[in-house]
Amino acid sequence: MQTKPETRRTAIEIRDLRVDYGDFVAVDDVSLQVPAGEVFGLVGPNGAGKTSTFRVLATLMEPTYGEVFLDGVDIQEDIEMARRIVGYMPDLAPVPSDLKVGEFLEFHAAAYGLGTRQQQRDRVAECLEEVGMTEQRKAWCAKLSRGQTQRVVLAKTLLHRPRVMILDEPASGLDPLARRDLKDALRRLVKTGATVFVSSHILSELAEMCTSLCVMNRGKLLAAGTAEEVRRLMGNGGxxxxxxxxxxxxxxxxxxxxxxxxxxxxxxxxxxxxxxxxxxxxxxxxxxxxxxxxxxxxxxxxxxxxxxxxxxxxxxxxxxx
Structure with missing residues (x-):
């Protein structure tokens, strides 16, 4: 008896997504599927529509029309469930200057309702270790470098163990060593079953860390697939x-x-x-x-x-x- 090949579930499904700002079309009828367990990249120049797409996926704005499903959940039909599934890290997210790193993360752990106070502290410690910031737990957020701030925000995004992570320019401001650590952290995440959707305007950067990627420009999806498939679809297979x-x-x-x-x-x-x-x-x-x-x-x-x-x-x- 011949067995059917195992099909991977779809972690992110976008159907005919459009986002308008008045007369300006930021996202123009984009459809895309991202399989579970991938680091999937979204690349494009400034103004391509990357951040608008991510804000819709993170349930922070409603599209003009279109549908989005996260792990099978329609984000417009069940927004609370979608927010439990997704973790969103915006580009250059601020952190409060009057809190220490541990205090900032423990506040969010409590907001997520992550068990007892001790369980919340333990989860904070796990996430700090994951991003290589354990020694900065008692440091003031105001004293962090830009790269350290990025890693603290990533730790905050990991707290509730999201099944889908949306990361907008996470490597911005990171030195080469921190970028390498970020790539390693993302690869460890997908091994746990999570799916990472990450954007950058630097295509080579995504090609190094992603299993698949797509290219957007002027709101339209130009190509999607592996790095080699994108080269070919973009007319650069030579x-x-x-x-x-x-x-x-x-x-x-x-x-x-x-x-x-x-x-x-x-x-x-x-x-x-x-x-x-x-x-x-x-x-x-x-x-x-x-x-x-x-x-x-x-x-x-x-x-x-x-x-x-x-x-x-x-x-x-x-x-x-």
Missing amino acids: RRLTMKFVSQAEAAADWMQGKPGIEAIAREGESLTLAFAGEEDHQAELMAGLVMAGFRMVSFEERKSSFEEILVEVAESNRKR
Whole structure:
């Protein structure tokens, strides 16, 4: 008897979401599904609609129209249940300057009703350890650096063990070490069954920490999937090949004209740079063919379009409109 493949539940489902501010359309008929147990990234330039989308998901604003489900719960039909499911961390969230870190978190633990006073303190300690801020429990919030403040707010977001976490630019202001710690913390969270939906305007940053991602621009969803699928859908699936020859670079360029996948060839001295959109088999055949034809290569390097380049192209398209 053949068993059916296991299907993962959907943690976030967005159907035809639209958000208007007067005559301005911030989110334009976006539909998206995020499977449970993923770190799912949302990227786009400023004004893309990321924060408006997140505010709707966090039940902080009503959409013009559309539906949103968190772990199967319709957020407009059962807003209280949705708020128990979701944890929201806004970009540059403030913390009170007249409270210590522990006091700030214990206040929120009490507001969530997390058991007895001791249980609340224990949960605060767990969340501080998770974000690497245990030693700052008695520090005044006013004395925290920007990166430390971000981590305290993340600890607050973790307190009630949300099944869906919405994080808006969580790495903003973090140094490289803190960014690495954040990525590790997010990966540990998804192992517990949580789903993380995280935004950034830095696509490469999300590509490093996310299992899947999507790109928004001018309120519209442009592409969604794995990093490689997004590259392809955004028209950046091609590769740039750079090869350096001992000699005969010009002759090699003539030999390669018309070969499968080659779109353009640029020469600089004995080096050639190719815009290449062929399959891996075509690339392997090209390398083998050059060797068989007697061309002696010193190096052969492949580079795919960087995510920064993709985002720059999206931003540049905005300026031209």
